[in-house]
Amino acid sequence: MTGLGVTADANLLTSGAVRRHPDAAPVRFLDGWRAGRFTLILSDHLLTEVERALAKPYFLQRLSEADRREFPRVLWTEAVITPLTVTVTGVATQSADDLVLATAISGGAGFLVTGDHRLLALK
Numbered sequence: 001m002t003g004l005g006v007t008a009d010a011n012l013l014t015s016g017a018v019r020r021h022p023d024a025a026p027v028r029f030l031d032g033w034r035a036g037r038f039t040l041i042l043s044d045h046l047l048t049e050v051e052r053a054l055a056k057p058y059f060l061q062r063l064s065e066a067d068r069r070e071f072p073r074v075l076w077t078e079a080v081i082t083p084l085t086v087t088v089t090g091v092a093t094q095s096a097d098d099l100v101l102a103t104a105i106s107g108g109a110g111f112l113v114t115g116d117h118r119l120l121a122l123k
Contacts, residue, residue, distance in 0.1 A: 006109055007040075008022065008114065016029055042075060043103040060086055088101045100114070
C-alpha cells in the first residue's frame with residue numbers, strides 16, 4: 001500500500017469497470033490503483049452507489065453478470081473502506097456529492113478524482 005490516498009466517485013469507478021476503451025481515464029485510474037500506485041479510499045456509501053449503478057440497464061448490457069459481481073467484490077476487499085467520521089453538508093450542489101467529500105476527508109485522501117463538473121467546480 002502506498003502513502004498516497006485517493007477517493008473516486010461512483011461514476012468514475014463504474015465507468016472504469018466497463019473497460020471498452022483501455023486508454024480511457026477511468027480505466028487508467030483503476031489500472032493505476034491495481035498496480036499499487038495509490039491507495040483507493042472508499043466508504044460504504046460509495047460502494048453501495050457502485051452496486052446500484054451496476055444494476056442499471058447501461059451496465060447490464062456491457063458487463064457480464066460475473067463482472068458485475070466481481071467488480072464490487074474487488075473494491076470491498078482491496079480498497080480501504082473508511083467510516084464516515086466527518087459530516088459534510090451543503091458544500092456540494094447535491095447531498096450525494098457531500099458524501100463523496102465526506103469519504104475523502106474521513107479517509108484522509110490527498111486527492112478526489114471525479115468527472116463530475118459540479119464537484120470539480122469546488123476545487
